[in-house]
Amino acid sequence: GHTAQDTIDGLRKLRSEGFSVGIQLMPGLPHETKESFQQTVMKTIELRPEFVRLYPTIVIEGTKLAEMYRSGRYTPLSLENAVDICAEAVSRFEEEGIHVIRIGLMSSPTLLQEGQVLAGPWHPSFGELVRARVYQNKIAQGLPKGLEGRRIQVRVNPKDLSLLRGHKNRGLRYLEGITGASVVSVDTDVSVEPNEIRVSLV
Structure with missing residues (x-):
């Protein structure tokens, strides 16, 4: 494993060598709250990556997270909550000029196998759901x-x-x-x- 500081140090090292760098965030990790993820978003903005990917945490069969889920030690985000959280993050990043190049795991034959995804906000059109919510939140501000x-x-x-x-x-x-x-x-x-x-x- 690695720490948050390891990630920061690695990002700075890559940038010093002339690489474009991106950060991948996984809302809904164990012990995370909406507030702590918002803090992660703000810290990411401070680091000024060239791009960001957002992959909400899902529970996949055969993983440690699957064990935690089955034992009641982990509760994944609902689809609606994940859409809301990611839409807010996308808005913040793009307001700061940081590109969000991927939202949600790409569909694959493995993920589509029955019983492979046990729980969590998996949806084949998750990115579309989030982009629509970003738009809807914008227009909501101008509604009579x-x-x-x-x-x-x-x-x-x-x-x-x-x-x-x-x-x-x-x-x-x-x-x-x-x-x-x-x-x-x-x-x-x-x-x-x-x-x-x-x-x-x-």
Whole structure:
């Protein structure tokens, strides 16, 4: 194994030799909290890597973590919590000009074998879920107040339609959850700027 300081020293050594360096983070590790992972994100930003990968921790058969999970000593993140945590991290990194080049483990024949993934936020489109949540969080800041119980029509830039809807319309359900409104139609409008949304009552 290695310590956090070993990672920092290695990163600085590689950079001194002219290498571009990246950092891989695994939210949901044993004993980690949302707050401690946020601290890890801030420390990573201080180190200024050229890129970051985010791989939420999943429980794979035949590992020490699988033993901890079966004995009740480890509880993995739910899919929803992992999406929220990673979306916040992506926003922070990209605000600082740090590229996030991978979100979630790439699907493989091994991972897709029945019984291989025991628990945790594994999803073949995890990166898509996170990118959609980043977008949804951005537009949520500009939503009008007082929409509870109302029926609304939503218009977005054509480039943002898939981000708004999200995987299997999860994005629309998320929008309804934070506004209390019912989305009755979604339309595209080139006059709407990217990362913006227009809402009208129906």
